[in-house]
Amino acid sequence: MTAIDLKTALIHRIAEIDDISFLQAIKTILDSKTNSEVLTLTAKERDDIMASKKELENGLFIESKDLDKEIQEWLSEK
Numbered sequence: 001m002t003a004i005d006l007k008t009a010l011i012h013r014i015a016e017i018d019d020i021s022f023l024q025a026i027k028t029i030l031d032s033k034t035n036s037e038v039l040t041l042t043a044k045e046r047d048d049i050m051a052s053k054k055e056l057e058n059g060l061f062i063e064s065k066d067l068d069k070e071i072q073e074w075l076s077e078k
Contacts, residue, residue: 014026
């Protein structure tokens with residue numbers, strides 16, 4: 001039996017189950033084995049990401065090494 005055959009058989013078997021607690025147990029097992037997590041963003045978070053992308057495209061950023069240099073200069077003045 002190939003992986004595709006096994007997946008198909010499992011899908012059909014799961015579709016026949018009506019026991020909520022059993023289905024939740026299966027979901028828990030599946031959740032522990034999947035490494036892709038869907039991240040749901042709010043509208044504000046999406047807008048903030050898009051605004052940040054535009055700032056990057058327009059060169060409105062500072063390189064980490066340059067920022068470190070600025071911080072060190074600022075700290076040495078104190």
